[in-house]
Amino acid sequence: MNYSILLIFLLVSISSGYSQSIQSDTTIYDVVFRENNAGSYKKWQTTDRSFGYYYTYTDRGRGPKYKEEISLNSENFIINQRIKGFNYLNVPIDESFSSKESTGLSKNMMGTTQGNFNGDQLYFRYDGSPATYEVLAQLILKSETGQVDLYPQGTTELIKKIPFTLSNGTSVELLVIKGLELDPTYIWMMGDKMVCMISGNLHIIRQDLSGMRLEMKAIQDNIEDESLKEVAQNLTHKLDQAVIQNVNVFTRAGTLLSNQDVIVEAGKIKAILKTGGEAIEQGVTIIDGTGKTLLPGMFDMHTHNDKFRGIMHLAGGVTSVRDLANNKQLKSLAAQFERNEIIGPNIVIYSGIIDGPGPFANQRNVIENLEEGLAEIQGYKDLGYQQIKLYSSIKPEWVLPLADKAHQLGMRVSGHIPAYMTATQAINQGYNEIQHINMLFLNFLSDTIDTRTPLRFTMPAQYGADLDLQSQEYHDFIKLLTSKNILVDPTVAIFENMFVSQLGELSPTYQAIANRFPIIEQRSFYSGGIPKAGAQVSRYKESFEKMLAVVADLFRQGVAIVPGTDGLPGFLYHRELELYVKAGIPAFEVLKMATIKSAEITGLADKVGAIEVGKQADLILIDGNPLAEISDIRKIEWTMKGGNLYYSKELYSSLGVKCFN
Template identity: 25%
Template structure:
């Protein structure tokens, strides 16, 4: 259904993503792809001639803003054997990665994700997916791509990223991603789980190199995310001017204070390490990646708990895309783990909607159920403020005013 036909969602409870109290028995009017009216259904009867004629009954459901996943990998390199055929762990070709990205984009939307930030792709195909989902040619969320991760020679992500050494090469790497169509840039400040011959705590790109990338990003009116596990690497990335820290497994109190002072958001991606431990080996992930992930579980959750208590802005991101952790499939797990880290139900909802949209730089366009914003909405069978599993009970999704019935079968 195209947005200009218009429709109303009536009699559901709206939780608008701003932190305001839920609005029961509400009505949301969608016209020309945007939210035209929000309020109590009784204040605008179904037969009101000034509103859209088509009404969708959301009785018993909760209507929230579309979810925003701040860390995904649409065109993941690892094949899921049950879909692509054996063996598990086979690397997809470039063309297969793009097809995989299209399928994952469709699944993301059906899971309630209307915005995603793609933080690393081995192929330029992610930029095409971003363009086609924007026009509605391909069903999927709004995609904010970073292109290839910028890393040191042999560093985290080097098999699929853009290797560079020194600030001059870092500038060129940044400019290449911007030229290709990036909306964000990503740097590797430390080692990671899925790269061989390195520890999570290894220090990689230095402050000068990362600052060179930040300078190029700011010149193009965009921001930089840093893959960073160890406190020394996180601290250097913050000093360099990045706007989000991805993972943050080992946070000291000093670094937590630094994040707060600089207004840098944390995207913890708690669920990816759980899934690597539980499913990684069976789905073809490297044994060393699973072992490093197991070592990270306890300190990671402890770090995020202390970050929440310390006032760090924590937003939703899954690091999903691999066969062990597909996009949209583990939204509930990530949100449950954020609750386990000490966030309230309303904090969790905002972290996945309004707060996430603000951090991603699209808060003026989406993230809350407010008049004038894009009609990015999700109807849930249940109340996510009472039971976090309700995020997995998606009844239907609206993205840019286009209605997607989740009940429709998908291959």
């Protein structure tokens, strides 16, 4: 039986098991993803202290499907739990927790683990339904300290409990809990029952309150905003005048100018002098840079920003970003970042996304016909967007007229390669840049591949290793890229995680930083990327190594490459730079890509991207020398932006993340 048939068989089995187990007292929740009804969450009681659950939603052909069973002790702690199904990437999941006397036994992607368990800690599953969140909320409401210990380690804490009466008269409470993830966990309760969870684009709402979802979201949004504003007030250090003394300065040539004093005034670089060459005025803030490296603030050239992730960008030394698909309220968020109302980077490029209809549509902005697409481009232009990103469900025959419209308005065109097209075809029809290295590899496979589906990952994983960099087909493609000045945005770090990591093992992408994160974030680093087994393990790794070889070759051939993440801000960016060096690009060239060249590409070289007199003091101080050891890029002590100083240790601490020191 092949994997696809097995997948269908298991899914049918799970669904069948669910339909046989469901009880008449079932509570049903709607699952809304990106404002579309995407699935459901159902729970029912099976015995006095045992419950059953079913949870599923879809996102462009991906999405979880779980059947779950939980038994509780008299104190409401989980003593038995079983989860079967498939995670977001359709990886089969069979997880369990059981307890007997003073022992807990867990079986999950990490293997089988046994430890001391006295029934007063909460086992928080790796994969599964929202059920454990409801159990946590019930426990934390009963706790005298507002804390609940996790098994085998960790602690969660209730930060706020806020009562509300909704406009329909319903009384609810919003719990704000920290200790699980980077962002606080928000759980809406009615008594001891969970009625709603809202986390970014994913909303889970009890059906009888579905009409109140947007009202509850607006309330939660305001609370989130106030919390972030408080962080900004507490962790922003205003600088009028400062001297970064005796520091090694990264130059436009990609070298280090040693033992310099960099004088900053009113958010700009006033002077760069040899240390000791001029007396320092009294009252000026002095920052010791001895033995450290001063770099321009870096550019993440592939982001999708929200109000929570701005802190991580700055903590990681990223002061400017391109946003490559978001909602149409993005400029409001950018203004909050600019005013330092919420901590975040400068959003310097806005790219509006357009996708076509169908089951795999991106859901952010779907058009039904070409005329709607042309109108959307005009709409984005009117909002001040500089770029259009086309997605996988765009019909191939729409690409040329959409690109022509964008170009007429002075906008660039980029994106995924639409299904049933090749990169060559997309470039010849108007693309100015391509997102993701897998889209280049698909160019050499076929124009019959449905890239709306996970095939856009699995086909390059299986066949990418066969790409011949000496072939005429490859050379012709490189010539096309250079002749048309096509920009490539590889995001190789996400493909390392997809292709190389294995289920239950710490991904090499996150190996250097995993233990710095809260428990749920740590666990995501063991999820294994796309499913792989047997010969696929070595095959997929070979394909990733070929991706690195292509990135290095693109650089040698003069194709413009920009570092971007499309994922975990800061940390994934550092890994992206490390991988470029691993591929064979000199570290100083990689750092120039991250700063000087990105500033040039975004049209901001006259303001930022280099440490030069008159430019904005968007700066980062590194406790090391990333030119000699690129991994030192992780050792950022502080970031300066807009006349403000932000200490990485303080920023990370606000998220429950440990700093590098």
